[in-house]
Amino acid sequence: MAKRDYYEVLGVGRESGDQEIKAAYREMAKRYHPDRNPDDPAAEERFKEASEAYSVLSDSQKRSAYDRFGHAGVQGAAGGPQFNPDAFADFSDILGDFFGFGDLFGGGGRRSRSRGQRGDDVRYDLEISFEDAMFGMSAEIQVPRMERCDRCKGSGSEPGSGPSQCPTCHGHGQIVYQQSFLSIRRTCTTCNGSGQIIRNPCSECHGHGYRQVQRKLKVSIPAGVDDGNRLRLTGEGQPGTHGEPSGDLYVFLKVKEHAFFERQGNDLHCTIPINVAQAALGCEVDVPGIEGSQKLKIPEGTQNGAQFKLRHRGAPILNTNGRGDLYVHIDVKVPAKLTREQRKLLEQLRETLPVDNRPAEKGLFEKVKDYFM
Numbered sequence: 001m002a003k004r005d006y007y008e009v010l011g012v013g014r015e016s017g018d019q020e021i022k023a024a025y026r027e028m029a030k031r032y033h034p035d036r037n038p039d040d041p042a043a044e045e046r047f048k049e050a051s052e053a054y055s056v057l058s059d060s061q062k063r064s065a066y067d068r069f070g071h072a073g074v075q076g077a078a079g080g081p082q083f084n085p086d087a088f089a090d091f092s093d094i095l096g097d098f099f100g101f102g103d104l105f106g107g108g109g110r111r112s113r114s115r116g117q118r119g120d121d122v123r124y125d126l127e128i129s130f131e132d133a134m135f136g137m138s139a140e141i142q143v144p145r146m147e148r149c150d151r152c153k154g155s156g157s158e159p160g161s162g163p164s165q166c167p168t169c170h171g172h173g174q175i176v177y178q179q180s181f182l183s184i185r186r187t188c189t190t191c192n193g194s195g196q197i198i199r200n201p202c203s204e205c206h207g208h209g210y211r212q213v214q215r216k217l218k219v220s221i222p223a224g225v226d227d228g229n230r231l232r233l234t235g236e237g238q239p240g241t242h243g244e245p246s247g248d249l250y251v252f253l254k255v256k257e258h259a260f261f262e263r264q265g266n267d268l269h270c271t272i273p274i275n276v277a278q279a280a281l282g283c284e285v286d287v288p289g290i291e292g293s294q295k296l297k298i299p300e301g302t303q304n305g306a307q308f309k310l311r312h313r314g315a316p317i318l319n320t321n322g323r324g325d326l327y328v329h330i331d332v333k334v335p336a337k338l339t340r341e342q343r344k345l346l347e348q349l350r351e352t353l354p355v356d357n358r359p360a361e362k363g364l365f366e367k368v369k370d371y372f373m
């Protein structure tokens with residue numbers, strides 16, 4: 001089959017400028033690209049044809065040779081047109097934004113991607129006491145992680161034996177698949193892209209170059225951390241490969257519950273029981289705080305469910321000097337068992353107290369309900 005004229009292939013005139021040729025090729029490439037036309041040999045043929053035409057017409061030297069001598073002017077020794085893969089670097093610029101691959105054409109100019117990989121992040125769960133969360137602490141933890149093997153200095157090969165070139169990819173780390181004149185690069189699976197294989201594995205690490213060690217780390221936990229908070233230790237995760245950085249270590253905090261403090265945000269809540277007489281007459285109670293107890297005056301006539309706020313007695317607010325508040329909830333206990341004398345006194349009291357057993361106003365009921373929920 002006779003080769004078609006390159007200008008005809010791209011559908012441009014002989015006097016067309018570079019921009020016009022580029023635009024025409026771009027259109028053809030979009031339409032006939034193999035990724036858009038899988039298993040369509042006709043489209044692939046058109047794509048190849050257009051790419052070949054463009055590789056000649058976009059190069060002023062080749063174009064003038066073609067203009068003067070036709071196909072014979074650009075024929076290589078092998079009979080087909082000479083393709084300098086570097087001339088195709090330009091294609092990736094044209095196609096890259098459509099197809100997202102610059103590597104379709106062999107020898108493309110942009111191979112900056114590193115072969116290495118950043119190390120994995122590691123999670124470590126740490127349970128601390130309520131008090132430690134309040135005051136902050138320094139904890140020593142042991143984290144298993146991979147570290148470079150001392151024996152082989154991370155190479156994976158027995159000392160003195162060095163790795164050898166991967167026979168599959170000849171050290172390139174990539175394999176170029178030649179599909180007619182298209183070449184596609186894939187990472188070599190024999191060596192996983194490193195270009196080297198280990199013939200004589202290190203006896204210590206069995207060729208991994210890394211071994212698992214228990215690493216001791218000091219973790220400084222700031223005052224005010226809460227259950228579920230996590231701390232990040234940059235670079236303390238698994239090591240990266242081929243010079244890439246290590247991952248991070250995340251310490252997930254579990255804060256144990258306190259016997260009587262409940263934390264809500266930065267506020268603390270606790271419930272203090274008092275008896276009926278204390279509620280009616282008023283009293284003074286000891287309120288436990290995270291830094292020791294403190295006296296709280298309960299005024300006479302305090303109702304069940306009353307709450308008192310002790311400002312700045314709550315949890316430290318992380319990374320500030322501030323503190324939340326401490327809420328004291330009053331639980332008035334009615335005696336369940338009475339001695340004979342107590343009963344007598346209460347009966348006397350009953351005679352003197354006003355009796356009003358009409359249903360309470362709804363507002364009051366709502367209040368009581370809130371308290372019990």
Ligand SMILES: [Zn+2]
Pocket residue numbers: 149150151152153154155156157202203204205206207208209210
């Ligand atoms: Zn080793």
Ligand SMILES: [Zn+2]
Pocket residue numbers: 166167168169170171172173174188189190191192193194195196
């Ligand atoms: Zn290889």
